[in-house]
Amino acid sequence: MEVKKGIAVSPGIAIARALVIDSEESRIPRRSVRQGQVAGEVRRVRDAFKRAVSELTEMEAAQGIEGGQIKDIFAVHRRFLRDKSLRNRIVRMVEAEKVTAEYAVSATMHQIAEHFSQVKDHYISERAADIYDLEKRLLHHLLGGLKEDIAHIAEQVVVVAHELTPTQTANFNRTYIRGLATDAGGRTSHTAIVARSMGIPAVVGLEDVTGSLTGSDTIIIDGNHGVVVINPDDDTIAEYEKYSRQYLKLEHQLDALRDLPAVTRDGVEITLLGNIEFPDESQLIIDKGGQGIGLYRTEFLYLYSETEPTEEDHYEAYAETIRAFGNKPIVIRTMDLGADKFTQSRRFDPEPNPFLGLRSIRFCLQNLAIFKTQLRAILRASLLGNVSIMFPLITNLPELRQAKMILRDVMEDLDEDGIKYKQGIKVGIMIETPSAALTAATLAQDADFFSIGTNDLIQYTLAVDRGNERVSSLYTGAEPAVLRLLRAVVQDAYRAKIGLSICGEMASEPEYIMLLLGMGVRTFSLAPPLIPEVKQVIRSVSIDKCNQITRKVLTMTSHRQVESFLRDATRKVLPEVF
Amino acid sequence: MEKLVCETEVEVRNPDGLHMRPAMQFVDVASQFSSNIEVSNAEYTVDGKSIMQVTMLAATCGTKLLIKATGKDAEEAIRALRELFTKQLAPNPPSAEASGKQN
Numbered sequence: 001m002e003v004k005k006g007i008a009v010s011p012g013i014a015i016a017r018a019l020v021i022d023s024e025e026s027r028i029p030r031r032s033v034r035q036g037q038v039a040g041e042v043r044r045v046r047d048a049f050k051r052a053v054s055e056l057t058e059m060e061a062a063q064g065i066e067g068g069q070i071k072d073i074f075a076v077h078r079r080f081l082r083d084k085s086l087r088n089r090i091v092r093m094v095e096a097e098k099v100t101a102e103y104a105v106s107a108t109m110h111q112i113a114e115h116f117s118q119v120k121d122h123y124i125s126e127r128a129a130d131i132y133d134l135e136k137r138l139l140h141h142l143l144g145g146l147k148e149d150i151a152h153i154a155e156q157v158v159v160v161a162h163e164l165t166p167t168q169t170a171n172f173n174r175t176y177i178r179g180l181a182t183d184a185g186g187r188t189s190h191t192a193i194v195a196r197s198m199g200i201p202a203v204v205g206l207e208d209v210t211g212s213l214t215g216s217d218t219i220i221i222d223g224n225h226g227v228v229v230i231n232p233d234d235d236t237i238a239e240y241e242k243y244s245r246q247y248l249k250l251e252h253q254l255d256a257l258r259d260l261p262a263v264t265r266d267g268v269e270i271t272l273l274g275n276i277e278f279p280d281e282s283q284l285i286i287d288k289g290g291q292g293i294g295l296y297r298t299e300f301l302y303l304y305s306e307t308e309p310t311e312e313d314h315y316e317a318y319a320e321t322i323r324a325f326g327n328k329p330i331v332i333r334t335m336d337l338g339a340d341k342f343t344q345s346r347r348f349d350p351e352p353n354p355f356l357g358l359r360s361i362r363f364c365l366q367n368l369a370i371f372k373t374q375l376r377a378i379l380r381a382s383l384l385g386n387v388s389i390m391f392p393l394i395t396n397l398p399e400l401r402q403a404k405m406i407l408r409d410v411m412e413d414l415d416e417d418g419i420k421y422k423q424g425i426k427v428g429i430m431i432e433t434p435s436a437a438l439t440a441a442t443l444a445q446d447a448d449f450f451s452i453g454t455n456d457l458i459q460y461t462l463a464v465d466r467g468n469e470r471v472s473s474l475y476t477g478a479e480p481a482v483l484r485l486l487r488a489v490v491q492d493a494y495r496a497k498i499g500l501s502i503c504g505e506m507a508s509e510p511e512y513i514m515l516l517l518g519m520g521v522r523t524f525s526l527a528p529p530l531i532p533e534v535k536q537v538i539r540s541v542s543i544d545k546c547n548q549i550t551r552k553v554l555t556m557t558s559h560r561q562v563e564s565f566l567r568d569a570t571r572k573v574l575p576e577v578f
Numbered sequence: 579m580e581k582l583v584c585e586t587e588v589e590v591r592n593p594d595g596l597h598m599r600p601a602m603q604f605v606d607v608a609s610q611f612s613s614n615i616e617v618s619n620a621e622y623t624v625d626g627k628s629i630m631q632v633t634m635l636a637a638t639c640g641t642k643l644l645i646k647a648t649g650k651d652a653e654e655a656i657r658a659l660r661e662l663f664t665k666q667l668a669p670n671p672p673s674a675e676a677s678g679k680q681n
Contacts, residue, residue: 072598123597
């Protein structure tokens with residue numbers, strides 16, 4: 001039994017077999033297998049070599065006659081993959097040390113590359129790069145097969161990985177995945193967002209949990225306390241099963257709030273909406289008492305399939321959700337790829353600084369065909385319900401105007417084709433860059449509503465990568481700089497009389513709710529499973545009290561002071577939340 | 579069946595050494611023969627039909643290599659491999675002078 005402590009990012013308890021997913025992008029940890037699994041691992045090594053050879057043969061053929069040097073490289077690599085002594089060396093390692101195919105490939109290739117890099121001759125030492133390239137190719141095939149396994153899994157598991165990418169989570173068979181645990185990540189990493197939207201427990205920032213597991217361990221994920229137990233003994237399992245039952249009971253109590261309004265003690269009505277990552281989560285919003293969708297993310301359309309989604313793919317996905325929501329509001333955010341998320345068919349050139357690079361609306365404005373396809377589908381679907389459009393990552397007014405001009409172009413195209421759409425559809429923007437927050441009054445002239453995306457706003461304001469565990473402790477919404485920006489945006493929206501909501505993680509953290517209410521926020525959009533808890537906070541407070549709290553917090557000078565003050569204030573009104 | 583042992587010593591003369599592409603040419607030639615082919619530098623002896631092992635010799639320009647073939651086509655194998663070094667792998671192929679010497 002081994003207990004590890006990480007960051008709790010999605011509540012709940014899961015006890016299941018651990019399924020470890022390695023990634024070719026990160027170091028493969030040494031992982032042992034049982035004697036009975038050795039033959040299977042050897043077969044996987046051989047299959048990976050076979051597949052890698054045929055892949056290279058195809059690539060070589062595709063290069064044509066003019067391939068020249070590139071063709072030479074392929075030819076050399078292919079000979080390496082056909083080299084029996086290389087393959088046997090890896091197979092022997094699997095057999096002798098009883099380790100996974102991934103580890104044997106990675107370790108052997110590293111040994112060989114190491115050998116090359118020690119050679120004084122510059123030309124030969126550089127050959128290490130070829131070996132790493134071959135390693136990646138083999139791992140890609142090994143892990144590729146594993147991805148299919150995950151899609152076809154038929155028993156309950158907890159997925160453990162160094163870090164999960166959107167492409168990986170899009171392939172999840174969601175029926176069987178009971179929890180997530182990762183080495184890296186913070187409260188707002190992709191893993192955390194997916195776990196919350198799926199309503200399953202998750203612990204991140206465990207540093208080396210992938211290295212502590214073999215193929216068939218049982219694992220407990222305690223998403224309430226950020227604890228993971230590997231190979232728990234019977235007593236521990238019994239203890240956690242009991243705790244899990246108690247926790248579910250509390251959940252049921254919260255679910256009883258479902259049909260009660262989100263209204264403060266002094267009678268101010270608050271709107272609670274859901275954020276969704278996949279269309280099938282929309283039902284969860286209704287189940288949890290949400291009043292609409294405040295953030296309909298559309299990236300899944302680009303991550304699910306090998307090809308770019310067609311207008312019909314977009315339309316079908318939107319239409320299904322819109323029909324299910326009747327006249328409840330749905331805010332569809334246009335494509336927000338780049339940075340940590342990429343489309344599959346369009347491998348962007350790697351950027352040295354992706355979060356400051358060609359992402360989101362910037363990508364759309366440079367790739368009009370993709371952008372227009374999506375806008376056309378949203379406009380067509382707008383007839384079916386109460387839909388608005390939201391542009392992400394706007395940094396200045398010309399950018400917003402350009403995006404709106406393209407939207408008008410698409411409307412004109414639809415007019416010409418005699419296709420109907422909702423006239424006067426509302427168009428809003430995410431406020432998620434300091435630049436947008438500081439010029440909110442200007443942007444408000446051309447926007448029907450603002451939605452504050454706190455995750456990016458915090459990371460850009462504080463210059464902290466929220467996914468980097470070495471600095472993620474510096475990432476907090478309680479920084480005075482962030483709070484001032486938030487208050488300014490809320491005030492500017494009020495002055496301009498446009499809609500305002502908050503859709504980042506801050507909207508779902510109980511300790512921030514009073515502060516945000518005191519700033520004047522009246523619409524919150526959050527992960528559906530967390531709606532009842534936030535509703536409970538809202539129903540326990542008065543706006544008067546919230547205003548006092550906010551005034552006090554805005555005079556504070558450090559995030560620690562703000563955090564402890566807000567925690568105390570929330571505990572006073574709602575002791576059971578903590 | 580007749581089993582011959584033949585060997586030759588060659589010097590790597592091309593400036594980049596026995597790097598990827600020349601190693602590939604070497605392995606390709608060696609693999610045409612049924613004989614067992616071994617290549618040695620001062621330290622190691624490796625299988626001449628394995629590109630991994632041949633490249634791991636890290637034979638830079640100026641390295642002397644001993645090639646040994648064992649099998650019924652050993653003689654042809656050695657002749658072909660020596661020719662590789664004197665022709666294709668010479669510094670200015672193919673007009674350069676022969677540089678391999680036979681033991």
